[in-house]
Amino acid sequence: MTALGAGRTAPRGLGVRVAEDVLYAVGLPVLAVGLWAVWSTRSANRFLVGPRPLLDAFRQTWIGPAFVDDVLPSVYRLLAGLFASIMLGVAAGVLIGRFRPLREILEPLLEFFRAIPPPVLIPVAMLLLGITDTMKVVVIVSGAIWPILLNTIEGVRATDSVMLETADSYRISRWERVWLLILPAASPRIMTGVRQALSVALILMVISEMFASSAGLGYRIAYFQRNYLIAEMWSGILLLGLLGVLLAVAFGVVERRVLRWYHGMREVTRA
Numbered sequence: 001m002t003a004l005g006a007g008r009t010a011p012r013g014l015g016v017r018v019a020e021d022v023l024y025a026v027g028l029p030v031l032a033v034g035l036w037a038v039w040s041t042r043s044a045n046r047f048l049v050g051p052r053p054l055l056d057a058f059r060q061t062w063i064g065p066a067f068v069d070d071v072l073p074s075v076y077r078l079l080a081g082l083f084a085s086i087m088l089g090v091a092a093g094v095l096i097g098r099f100r101p102l103r104e105i106l107e108p109l110l111e112f113f114r115a116i117p118p119p120v121l122i123p124v125a126m127l128l129l130g131i132t133d134t135m136k137v138v139v140i141v142s143g144a145i146w147p148i149l150l151n152t153i154e155g156v157r158a159t160d161s162v163m164l165e166t167a168d169s170y171r172i173s174r175w176e177r178v179w180l181l182i183l184p185a186a187s188p189r190i191m192t193g194v195r196q197a198l199s200v201a202l203i204l205m206v207i208s209e210m211f212a213s214s215a216g217l218g219y220r221i222a223y224f225q226r227n228y229l230i231a232e233m234w235s236g237i238l239l240l241g242l243l244g245v246l247l248a249v250a251f252g253v254v255e256r257r258v259l260r261w262y263h264g265m266r267e268v269t270r271a
Contacts (some may be wrong), residue, residue, distance in 0.1 A: 021262055036051060046230065049082060054231055054233070058152065058238060059232035062235065062236075062239055070215055071217060071239070072214045075155025075243070076133075077133055077137055077200065077208075081136075081144055081201050082201050083138065085140070085144040085145040086194060086224075088150040089145045089193065090152050090200065093153045093156060094156055097156025118142045119207050119243065121142050122139055123218060125212075136209065136216075143201070143204045144197040147192075151189040151193030151196075155187070155190055156182055158186070158189070159186065187258060187259060188262050191255050202244055204241070206218035207270070217239065
């Protein structure tokens with residue numbers, strides 16, 4: 001009877017935990033929207049838009065030609081900048097992290113360029129590359145590459161020296177050592193850098209489109225603000241938030257697959 005009773009109560013406990021997780025995930029947003037709706041109805045500020053007008057503006061503005069003309073090009077530039085940042089950051093990070101003399105030579109230069117705010121490079125990029133998609137991607141890369149590069153360098157430096165010496169003793173080639181040992185060992189730090197780069201790339205995507213541009217999310221938000229289309233402006237901000245959440249969820253799925261061995265090892269260590 002005891003075993004049977006325990007078997008019956010186990011699913012109920014799982015259901016309670018799922019309900020609690022859903023409540024925690026949904027409860028605060030629902031409460032925030034409710035307070036926002038009450039505040040907007042009692043406030044006389046014309047720049048404060050309620051949930052219903054915002055949703056109406058969102059549907060009328062972004063569900064239609066604007067999705068193809070503005071949203072998709074912005075997402076393309078964002079993904080292109082992220083991909084280029086990952087490729088360049090990981091490649092340069094492995095090279096710099098593996099060779100100490102190169103790291104010591106480049107460290108002052110890296111610190112100098114990292115200290116330059118990427119938005120101030122937009123006029124320079126416009127002069128050199130013109131007002132093109134390439135210019136916007138370069139601006140995204142100029143800021144998103146740094147978290148990936150620096151985390152890759154630290155991850156490569158932290159590779160277990162015993163494992164490297166073992167690879168030397170077995171005469172493993174340099175390419176195999178990088179691909180099978182160094183990159184997996186540094187992958188947790190690399191993924192941390194990519195997660196940080198996501199938010200930076202999203203910010204720079206918007207900023208790059210606000211300068212001398214005729215399309216894109218950043219351009220549309222600035223256009224709505226200059227023409228006092230307040231509900232449409234807030235709808236663009238809402239779309240950016242949803243895009244950021246979607247990127248975070250997609251990255252979480254990729255991270256769990258890439259670092260499946262790492263999370264499994266941590267669970268074993270905790271047990």
